[in-house]
Amino acid sequence: MTDRELEEMLAKALDHAAPDDLEGVLSRCGERRGNVIMLEQTNQTVNNQKPAKRSRWWMGLVAACLAVVLVAGGAAGGMWYQSNRAVASVISLDVNPSIELKVNQNERVLSCRGVNEDARTVLAEMNNGEDLVGSKLDVAVNAIVGALVRHGYLDDISSAILISVEDSNADRAARLQAQLTATVDGVLQNAASQAGVLSQVFSPDSDVDAQAQQYGVSTGKAALIAKFLDPADPAFPNDPNAAEKLAALSIEELRQLWKDGTNGRIPIGMPAAIEIATRYAEDTLGLTVTSAKADPELEEWYYEVELGTSAGEREVRVEAYTGELLVSSSPAAQAIALRHAGLTEAQVSHLFTYFDRSYRYVCFYADGYWYNYKFDYDKAEAVLDYMKTPQRTIYGDIGADAAVDAALKYAGLSRSQVSDLVVEQDWDEDGDGTLLEYEVKFLKGNAGYEYTVEGRIGEVLSWNEIPMDEVQGGSQTPAPQTTPAPQTTQAPAVTDIGADAAKAAALKHAGLSAGQVTWIKAQRDYDDGRLEYELEFICNNTEYEYTVLASNGSVLKYETEPVKGAGGGTQTTPAPATQTPSAGATADIGADRAKAAALAHAGLSASQVTGMKCERDWEDDHHSDGHHGRLEYEIEFRCNGYEYEYTIDGSTGAILDHECDRDD
Amino acid sequence: MLTTANDTVEREQGPDREHLDRLLNAVAQGDKDALGQLYHLTRGAVYAMALSMLRDPHEAQDVTQDAFVTIWQKAASYRSQGSPMAWMLTITRNLTKMRLRQSARLGELTDEEWNAIPAQAPGVTAEDRIVLQNALSRLSAQERQIVLLHASSGLKHREIAVLLELPLSTVLSKYRRALEKLKTQLEGDDHA
Numbered sequence: 001m002t003d004r005e006l007e008e009m010l011a012k013a014l015d016h017a018a019p020d021d022l023e024g025v026l027s028r029c030g031e032r033r034g035n036v037i038m039l040e041q042t043n044q045t046v047n048n049q050k051p052a053k054r055s056r057w058w059m060g061l062v063a064a065c066l067a068v069v070l071v072a073g074g075a076a077g078g079m080w081y082q083s084n085r086a087v088a089s090v091i092s093l094d095v096n097p098s099i100e101l102k103v104n105q106n107e108r109v110l111s112c113r114g115v116n117e118d119a120r121t122v123l124a125e126m127n128n129g130e131d132l133v134g135s136k137l138d139v140a141v142n143a144i145v146g147a148l149v150r151h152g153y154l155d156d157i158s159s160a161i162l163i164s165v166e167d168s169n170a171d172r173a174a175r176l177q178a179q180l181t182a183t184v185d186g187v188l189q190n191a192a193s194q195a196g197v198l199s200q201v202f203s204p205d206s207d208v209d210a211q212a213q214q215y216g217v218s219t220g221k222a223a224l225i226a227k228f229l230d231p232a233d234p235a236f237p238n239d240p241n242a243a244e245k246l247a248a249l250s251i252e253e254l255r256q257l258w259k260d261g262t263n264g265r266i267p268i269g270m271p272a273a274i275e276i277a278t279r280y281a282e283d284t285l286g287l288t289v290t291s292a293k294a295d296p297e298l299e300e301w302y303y304e305v306e307l308g309t310s311a312g313e314r315e316v317r318v319e320a321y322t323g324e325l326l327v328s329s330s331p332a333a334q335a336i337a338l339r340h341a342g343l344t345e346a347q348v349s350h351l352f353t354y355f356d357r358s359y360r361y362v363c364f365y366a367d368g369y370w371y372n373y374k375f376d377y378d379k380a381e382a383v384l385d386y387m388k389t390p391q392r393t394i395y396g397d398i399g400a401d402a403a404v405d406a407a408l409k410y411a412g413l414s415r416s417q418v419s420d421l422v423v424e425q426d427w428d429e430d431g432d433g434t435l436l437e438y439e440v441k442f443l444k445g446n447a448g449y450e451y452t453v454e455g456r457i458g459e460v461l462s463w464n465e466i467p468m469d470e471v472q473g474g475s476q477t478p479a480p481q482t483t484p485a486p487q488t489t490q491a492p493a494v495t496d497i498g499a500d501a502a503k504a505a506a507l508k509h510a511g512l513s514a515g516q517v518t519w520i521k522a523q524r525d526y527d528d529g530r531l532e533y534e535l536e537f538i539c540n541n542t543e544y545e546y547t548v549l550a551s552n553g554s555v556l557k558y559e560t561e562p563v564k565g566a567g568g569g570t571q572t573t574p575a576p577a578t579q580t581p582s583a584g585a586t587a588d589i590g591a592d593r594a595k596a597a598a599l600a601h602a603g604l605s606a607s608q609v610t611g612m613k614c615e616r617d618w619e620d621d622h623h624s625d626g627h628h629g630r631l632e633y634e635i636e637f638r639c640n641g642y643e644y645e646y647t648i649d650g651s652t653g654a655i656l657d658h659e660c661d662r663d664d
Numbered sequence: 665m666l667t668t669a670n671d672t673v674e675r676e677q678g679p680d681r682e683h684l685d686r687l688l689n690a691v692a693q694g695d696k697d698a699l700g701q702l703y704h705l706t707r708g709a710v711y712a713m714a715l716s717m718l719r720d721p722h723e724a725q726d727v728t729q730d731a732f733v734t735i736w737q738k739a740a741s742y743r744s745q746g747s748p749m750a751w752m753l754t755i756t757r758n759l760t761k762m763r764l765r766q767s768a769r770l771g772e773l774t775d776e777e778w779n780a781i782p783a784q785a786p787g788v789t790a791e792d793r794i795v796l797q798n799a800l801s802r803l804s805a806q807e808r809q810i811v812l813l814h815a816s817s818g819l820k821h822r823e824i825a826v827l828l829e830l831p832l833s834t835v836l837s838k839y840r841r842a843l844e845k846l847k848t849q850l851e852g853d854d855h856a
Binding site for chain 2: 006007009011015016017018019020022090229230233240405629
């Protein structure tokens with residue numbers, strides 16, 4: 001037997017065994033289950049002026065449902081009797097309380113029943129609904145909605161009431177729907193409630209009745225739930241308890257869910273969200289929760305839970321389907337960080353939060369330490385990493401004395417070993433903003449040194465050996481015993497190296513050759529009592545500005561910027577000799593300065609860290625404007641069990657990216 | 665055994681999908697004749713889906729009827745892309761799930777209950793009876809679903825994989841194992 005023969009046998013057997021009752025199918029094909037004609041919301045305006053015309057939106061029901069005229073057929077529609085005692089329509093009002101009203105053809109209430117416990121509480125003041133029997137439907141609805149408002153069920157803009165009219169007479173159902181919607185609307189307007197009003201009409205259905213019975217909800221809510229369990233819906237919930245879970249949701253949640261689509265999943269519900277948020281606030285944040293309220297934001301897939309706590313209001317977001325905490329608010333992250341540090345808000349200063357695309361950081365300062373906590377961007381429930389860095393002062397000015405101390409400590413010298421100490425405060429325009437720096441100059445033996453010290457945290461950013469005459473009051477003294485590796489060597493007391501030599505020094509610094517650049521300016525100038533060369537040239541659409549010390553050709557200052565108006569491919573300046581970009585075409589702060597920038601950012605000194613790695617890298621980004629990439633330094637080091645990674649802009653020293661992880 | 669190990673060649677069996685597509689669109693317009701044609705072409709597959717999940721021939725018959733009523737009601741929401749058969753079987757599967765939920769009956773049927781299949785349907789031959797009775801009681805739930813759907817619906821293995829939310833590899837291996845089991849049952853061990 002082949003597979004095909006076997007399959008044909010099976011197919012034939014199934015065909016024979018399958019029911020062949022087209023008649024039976026066709027006899028039911030006029031029938032429409034549920035017969036939901038519309039489910040509409042009226043949105044209330046908040047102002048107290050003359051009631052504005054409410055905008056209505058129609059829920060997008062399957063077109064077929066709208067197109068087909070109701071046929072009250074078969075066994076289903078048997079609620080209509082020619083008697084005043086006969087039930088003509090069943091009206092249900094659902095918020096969380098579910099109240100069911102049965103009325104006769106004259107719209108007199110025959111019975112009023114609280115379907116759930118909440119409803120029975122509301123109806124208690126109306127003699128458990130008995131008081132409403134015999135009254136006109138609109139009067140009864142008016143009374144009930146008023147009671148619902150008084151009980152606080154319709155306070156929020158996020159609350160909603162569903163009016164359902166179950167009636168086999170479509171015309172009467174539509175009329176009641178319009179009438180009741182207007183009644184409820186009026187009550188809510190008067191009560192300044194912002195709740196939404198939804199309404200639906202459907203014909204009696206025994207399946208819906210059974211569901212209502214099973215889950216303890218009104219038939220109106222059961223009819224609404226049935227719409228979520230549409231077998232033709234590709235997002236048919238896979239959950240075997242889908243109906244039960246849907247029944248437990250509020251009307252507002254169902255409304256949002258209907259708009260957004262279930263995607264086959266059912267939200268956890270407001271009580272569960274409140275429970276999760278409360279547990280988090282109490283267990284993780286150590287707060288005492290005094291009140292809690294959940295707002296469903298199902299389009300965004302979360303519940304926003306507002307907690308009243310011992311430390312004020314806290315908002316906690318809970319993922320609507322998984323119950324995961326989405327602690328995105330900074331106060332929550334701050335609270336966790338403080339708790340972790342064992343500090344209270346009053347004990348710390350400079351408490352702030354910042355974030356990048358992936359992480360949220362909480363920083364604060366206390367007792368001589370900087371604390372830096374790292375969290376997931378939108379799930380701040382656990383500290384991913386933290387750093388405690390000793391720091392004498394923060395964001396202040398360490399002062400000139402401290403800057404000198406820092407420089408000398410770095411050089412391994414004491415004050416008595418140096419002479420002609422000069423310290424100058426300097427504001428340096430950096431890519432990262434304005435940096436407070438101290439320039440510390442001194443003589444040690446017959447060498448001059450210049451240290452740049454960060455002015456707020458006291459870290460040495462860079463140092464250079466400089467000519468002795470640059471140190472104010474420089475004098476001839478014996479050579480130092482321990483000398484840091486010299487950066488530049490030069491003959492002493494040269495007054496002017498000349499323009500060509502100055503140009504060559506600038507080009508060398510820029511990594512360019514004379515043939516590649518177009519000179520704009522080469523001017524000799526006195527500044528601060530020093531002879532300098534102001535040099536400007538262009539290469540590859542970049543303008544370079546250099547200040548070179550005339551005495552020795554050292555670069556005092558340089559700047560690069562794109563040539564204005566460049567990018568069209570043609571420009572006023574002659575094309576450079578070579579078009580290929582070279583690493584040297586952009587200014588380079590050098591590895592030392594890049595390292596210093598990273599260390600300064602981390603609040604660490606070079607002596608505190610280990611495993612320092614520094615890699616010079618070209619980051620390609622192909623711009624049309626002739627910029628061919630960016631010089632970057634990738635810097636890594638470790639300190640106190642943490643691994644730091646920095647990406648520093650090679651031309652400006654700006655911190656492009658940084659990360660700090662526990663060093664495993 | 666006459667088959668080769670790789671004899672899982674996809675082939676068009678069952679109703680032509682373009683024809684089904686046209687019929688479904690006609691049903692959406694309210695064409696009851698089209699519904700009749702659709703019913704005769706696909707009731708075997710719909711029944712197979714229901715039967716393979718419910719294992720109760722009576723309930724499977726009920727679900728089959730419900731499925732066609734639902735198809736009639738929902739045809740307007742069918743979009744002429746993909747597979748009309750898969751769309752109908754999805755409806756059937758969901759209705760069957762609801763039925764299972766309502767009855768909360770997940771127990772296996774006894775042999776007697778399986779035997780009830782042929783007895784309930786007058787058109788069923790002795791051969792049909794043997795195939796369904798001997799074979800289906802021996803297959804696992806998934807094997808049963810895969811084999812019955814492949815035999816009756818004309819769906820390709822990958823479409824069945826999507827419909828049953830199973831990996832294609834699982835569908836292929838279960839299909840093969842199921843066919844081998846069935847052949848062993850039907851032909852006897854001496855052929856193996």
